[in-house]
Amino acid sequence: MTENMLFIQGGQVMEISSQSSRILKALRETKNGVSNFVLSSISLKYSSRISELRRDGHNIIAIRQYLPNGRATGTWKYYLGEDK
Numbered sequence: 001m002t003e004n005m006l007f008i009q010g011g012q013v014m015e016i017s018s019q020s021s022r023i024l025k026a027l028r029e030t031k032n033g034v035s036n037f038v039l040s041s042i043s044l045k046y047s048s049r050i051s052e053l054r055r056d057g058h059n060i061i062a063i064r065q066y067l068p069n070g071r072a073t074g075t076w077k078y079y080l081g082e083d084k
Contacts, residue, residue, distance in 0.1 A: 019043040020052050024080075027060065033077030035065075050078065 022042045026034045039046035050060055059081035065073045 017049070017052070019046075020049045023049050024053060024058065027078060027080035033063070033079045036074075036076045036078070039078065 019042055023034075023039060023046060026038065026042065036046065039050075043049050050062075054060055061079045061081050062076050063079070065075040065077060067073060
C-alpha cells in the first residue's frame with residue numbers, strides 16, 4: 001500500500017508519490033544536504049522523483065562534491081531551497 005502526500009500550491013491540491021514525499025521529507029529535515037547515496041536508498045530512480053518535485057515547484061539544488069585535491073567525485077548533495 002502506498003501513501004501519497006497532498007500539498008497545496010497556487011490554490012491547487014497536488015499529490016506526490018510516497019517515494020517523492022520521503023525524499024522531500026529528507027530534504028526538509030537536514031541543513032547539510034542529502035547525498036545521492038541516501039536518495040538511492042529511498043528510490044533507485046531518485047532523479048525522476050527529484051524532477052517531479054521540481055516540476056511541482058520545489059527548489060531543489062544539486063551540488064557536486066569534490067576531493068581536497070580538486071577532483072570531482074560521484075557524490076552529489078541535494079538541498080531544498082526556498083519554494084517558489
